[in-house]
Amino acid sequence: TPRPFNQLPGDWRAGWLNLYRFWQEGGLHNVHHIMARKFQQFGPIYREKLGVYESVNIISPRDAATLFQAEGTLPERFSVPPWVAYRDYRNKPYGVLLKTGEAWRSDRLMLNKEVLSPQVVEGFVPLLSEVGEDFVRRARAQVGKSGRERWTADFTHELFRFALESVCHVLYGERLGLLQDFVDPEAQRFIDAVSLMFHTTSPMLYLPPALLRHLNVKTWRDHVQAWDAIFSQADKCIQNVYRDLRLQRKSAKEYMGILCSLIMQDKLPLDDIKASVTEMMAGGVDTTSMTLQWAMFELARSPGVQEQLRAEVLAAKREAAGDRVKMLKTIRLLKATIKETLRLHPVAVTLQRYTTQEIILQDYRIPPKTLVQVGLYAMGRDPEVFPKPEQFSPQRWLAAGPKHFKGLGFGFGPRQCLGRRIAELEMQLFLMQILENFKIETMRAVEIGTKFDLILIPDKPIYLTLRPL
Numbered sequence: 001t002p003r004p005f006n007q008l009p010g011d012w013r014a015g016w017l018n019l020y021r022f023w024q025e026g027g028l029h030n031v032h033h034i035m036a037r038k039f040q041q042f043g044p045i046y047r048e049k050l051g052v053y054e055s056v057n058i059i060s061p062r063d064a065a066t067l068f069q070a071e072g073t074l075p076e077r078f079s080v081p082p083w084v085a086y087r088d089y090r091n092k093p094y095g096v097l098l099k100t101g102e103a104w105r106s107d108r109l110m111l112n113k114e115v116l117s118p119q120v121v122e123g124f125v126p127l128l129s130e131v132g133e134d135f136v137r138r139a140r141a142q143v144g145k146s147g148r149e150r151w152t153a154d155f156t157h158e159l160f161r162f163a164l165e166s167v168c169h170v171l172y173g174e175r176l177g178l179l180q181d182f183v184d185p186e187a188q189r190f191i192d193a194v195s196l197m198f199h200t201t202s203p204m205l206y207l208p209p210a211l212l213r214h215l216n217v218k219t220w221r222d223h224v225q226a227w228d229a230i231f232s233q234a235d236k237c238i239q240n241v242y243r244d245l246r247l248q249r250k251s252a253k254e255y256m257g258i259l260c261s262l263i264m265q266d267k268l269p270l271d272d273i274k275a276s277v278t279e280m281m282a283g284g285v286d287t288t289s290m291t292l293q294w295a296m297f298e299l300a301r302s303p304g305v306q307e308q309l310r311a312e313v314l315a316a317k318r319e320a321a322g323d324r325v326k327m328l329k330t331i332r333l334l335k336a337t338i339k340e341t342l343r344l345h346p347v348a349v350t351l352q353r354y355t356t357q358e359i360i361l362q363d364y365r366i367p368p369k370t371l372v373q374v375g376l377y378a379m380g381r382d383p384e385v386f387p388k389p390e391q392f393s394p395q396r397w398l399a400a401g402p403k404h405f406k407g408l409g410f411g412f413g414p415r416q417c418l419g420r421r422i423a424e425l426e427m428q429l430f431l432m433q434i435l436e437n438f439k440i441e442t443m444r445a446v447e448i449g450t451k452f453d454l455i456l457i458p459d460k461p462i463y464l465t466l467r468p469l
């Protein structure tokens, strides 16, 4: 018979002491390393308590399958306390990110139709490839300027702008012009605000929202300022589209963007549309840009893989006569490359769900309403799950064998990433266009580690070189 919950391994008895130790050990930026170490110490399941938050942590794909298969129709994840606290403090409505229960479900189902469904997603291809083409044009101009037949830089900020330009093009059907020499300072402020919002979230991650709001510490004030900037900038973009729509400045022929479709459908209250569109605009900057940066870094370090990938892309281009939609159907290795990048460099350190019924994990009884976390970063580097985990090998995703609950970079099920299709398309098109035009290189000697800044990011700048083919 399964063992009782109380026998779970782990040092979960002293929540506040643990949180204090965690602070002291510089755990703030090392959540992923600490988790990996705990799996080493306790095995594939352990219980922990940080502050007031208790969780059970798992690492194996089989346990992830058990968790997600029992999640039901209203799955809930850990609700990031500072994000909730901000909205309550400013009296802002929640979007899908923070809503729960039926209110989440009805919004989410409407959004799925306009953001995730295959019919709609195909329409994003021209919008996203246009932005990719502009990036290539800009990169060529930078190569010209350098006078050295190449462009070497830390691409973080270039990719932030690319990502914001991309997500805004599909959301609003409009270009911001962030890939030109002059960048609108308001757009730049939005980008900086999203990074600051993530950065100020992590120190407050394990404190309850009620406590946070009464704390007048700098981190909280910066956090509020960051969200204020995010909401006001998103609101301007939304108002613009709304006005153009009323004045019928938008022609009904072309695809006008996700926001327009949602407004015209008229099935969601405008405030709910706004809340979720704001979340998507903010969620679309650091996520895809960091993943693309990691992908280019890995490809630069594995020239063999890069050549194989380029061959696939060029062959697809020939066969499809340049038709991007057709190309996307044949580039298997490129899709595997993105999975492989997210295996080693997931954006989310864990996936989480509250259980709704008793489930059995590693032969322990887990009661309902328990927060269970899948250690995504630890799983991606576990040799039991991925043989030779340190090797960047997209091929592993194409080889025979079970991949069941191993590729979880965007989460799973009805609560998975809403921006998944946008993100995937944006990254596939970008990498295709880069590979068609440039060789990606880097200084091989430099080791880059990972830092937890709410999302996982490189711990130092990555310098990459683009060299025209």
Ligand code: HEM
Pocket: 077, 096, 097, 098, 108, 167, 279, 280, 281, 283, 284, 285, 287, 288, 291, 342, 346, 347, 348, 351, 352, 409, 410, 411, 412, 413, 414, 415, 416, 417, 418, 419, 420, 422, 423
């Ligand atoms: C949720 C990853 C890009 C918007 C999530 C979750 C993950 C994730 C792991 C939680 C899923 C779960 O609990 O099962 C990523 C990765 C990205 C990415 C790896 C890119 C490489 C984006 C983009 C957008 C976005 C571009 C906006 C267009 C959201 C939203 C949610 C979410 C709104 C909450 C959905 C809900 O609760 O219903 N993402 N994301 N993400 N993501 Fe993403």
Ligand code: 2DC
Pocket: 077, 078, 079, 080, 097, 205, 278, 279, 280, 282, 283, 284, 287, 347, 348, 349, 350, 351, 352, 417, 454, 455
């Ligand atoms: C952070 O312990 C660590 O996609 C916590 O685009 C558990 C946790 C809960 C929710 C996760 C979060 C972590 C990381 C960032 C995620 C978030 C859900 C959505 C969000 C993964 C793992 C993200 C980046 C969204 C953000 C949208 C936002 C800017 C409006």
